[in-house]
Amino acid sequence: MADIKIGLIGAGTVGSGVVKIMAKQTTFFREQLGLPVSLARVADKDLEKLKTLPVGDAILSNDAADVINDPEINVVIELIGGYTFAKEVVLNALKKGKHVITVHFEAAVGGGMPSIKTIREAMIGNDVLSVYTIINGTCNYILTEMTEKGAAFDPTLKEAQRLGFAEANPALDIEGGDTGHKTAIIASLIYDGYCDYDKVPVRGITEITADDIISAKDLGYTIKLLGVIKRKEGEESVDVRVNPVMVHNDHILASVNGVFNAVLLEGDAVGPILLYGAGAGEMPTASAVVSDIIDVARNIKSGDTNRIPMHFYSLENELKIKGIEEIESRFYLRFLVDDKPGVLADIAEEFGDRNISIASVMHKEAHDGNDHVPVIITTDMAIEKDLRDAVAAIEAKAFTHGKTQIIHIED
Numbered sequence: 001m002a003d004i005k006i007g008l009i010g011a012g013t014v015g016s017g018v019v020k021i022m023a024k025q026t027t028f029f030r031e032q033l034g035l036p037v038s039l040a041r042v043a044d045k046d047l048e049k050l051k052t053l054p055v056g057d058a059i060l061s062n063d064a065a066d067v068i069n070d071p072e073i074n075v076v077i078e079l080i081g082g083y084t085f086a087k088e089v090v091l092n093a094l095k096k097g098k099h100v101i102t103v104h105f106e107a108a109v110g111g112g113m114p115s116i117k118t119i120r121e122a123m124i125g126n127d128v129l130s131v132y133t134i135i136n137g138t139c140n141y142i143l144t145e146m147t148e149k150g151a152a153f154d155p156t157l158k159e160a161q162r163l164g165f166a167e168a169n170p171a172l173d174i175e176g177g178d179t180g181h182k183t184a185i186i187a188s189l190i191y192d193g194y195c196d197y198d199k200v201p202v203r204g205i206t207e208i209t210a211d212d213i214i215s216a217k218d219l220g221y222t223i224k225l226l227g228v229i230k231r232k233e234g235e236e237s238v239d240v241r242v243n244p245v246m247v248h249n250d251h252i253l254a255s256v257n258g259v260f261n262a263v264l265l266e267g268d269a270v271g272p273i274l275l276y277g278a279g280a281g282e283m284p285t286a287s288a289v290v291s292d293i294i295d296v297a298r299n300i301k302s303g304d305t306n307r308i309p310m311h312f313y314s315l316e317n318e319l320k321i322k323g324i325e326e327i328e329s330r331f332y333l334r335f336l337v338d339d340k341p342g343v344l345a346d347i348a349e350e351f352g353d354r355n356i357s358i359a360s361v362m363h364k365e366a367h368d369g370n371d372h373v374p375v376i377i378t379t380d381m382a383i384e385k386d387l388r389d390a391v392a393a394i395e396a397k398a399f400t401h402g403k404t405q406i407i408h409i410e411d
């Protein structure tokens, strides 16, 4: 069988890791797996940096076109990042008939955790009942630090930036977009339909306060940013969303801390499966890229590019996503109210009128001459629309101050 020649474009954090793994494993891939792969070309803007990597006999260049235009290259790995030049590279490589890793996308969701492979291959005999993801290391690091140190959001974000756990512009992470993109990919794979990210309700962690963290602890919960995917039997629309959730301390996801990621899947046959690991970083992410290289090489060897189809959903078949208001959940609410008689009864009445059952109430005492006190309420299962109606009615009362905090609860 002819050599399967690989061209890597972009040898930064992840690309360097791919070069290192290929240097270590190529003999095993060739001799034990019978896959004649070789890293034949590497391109990066910085040619000097390439010379410090274990590139073997690969031809080095500072021009991506050298990789794409080489007729001998079978597989192009795009690891430049961004969506302008990287997109051009991917499209040009596809036009030249190359296999492209980025279109194979194991590293895109959960870095080193094999979440795509698990869904596409290992769970193929299941109806996937639900997926819960903690899939953004920056958010999980910030929430863990806030929980452990009782710190507020802003200083914790600044410290995360200083330590390199948050980008200089952290918006995509802390506002939930990154978790949303990854959750939309998983939802598309699971439900055999295109999940349009723009229709996914997404809320990040920027409004989570130290008070919420303390209340969660008092109640026996931990706050996590979750990507949630679930569909009730018989329902057409799917609950796909990203939001901060109070997870019970006994829940397996409550102990996923720091920059670690986790994907909790439940299949009707297999039951729950937890993937836990590094969602980013040089070698973990490179590990996922190399697993894609081997997939492609096996496809080439078998002569069947549909051996395991890359996508088994179609763009024409769009998933119907539940609006946030249709979602059913338990809720945590933090009101700021006047410290006077009758307030609790008024609040309870608004919930009662909408058939929402209150599970617990915490009414903190006023101190330091402050007349406004937090009232913390948890509910039993309720429809979010009913809950938001009740909150709007309570916020309209003269005894309520500021915006009410609403957080979903998962037991």
Ligand SMILES: NC(=O)c1ccc[n+]([C@@H]2O[C@H](COP(=O)([O-])OP(=O)(O)OC[C@H]3O[C@@H](n4cnc5c(N)ncnc54)[C@H](OP(=O)(O)O)[C@@H]3O)[C@@H](O)[C@H]2O)c1
Residues within 6 Å of the ligand: 009, 010, 011, 012, 013, 014, 015, 043, 044, 045, 046, 062, 063, 064, 079, 080, 081, 082, 085, 107, 108, 111, 279, 280, 281, 282, 285
């Ligand atoms: N890092 C992670 O943990 C991680 C995890 C999951 C997914 N990813 C994804 O993996 C991809 C790569 O991420 P990364 O962290 O490795 O990025 P990175 O460290 O910034 O590496 C990108 C490399 O590409 C080079 N480059 C930029 N423009 C180029 C061009 N026109 N031609 C050739 N080389 C060019 C860069 O050079 P300069 O530095 O000189 O610009 C840099 O060496 C991204 O899509 C990222 O989202 C990363």
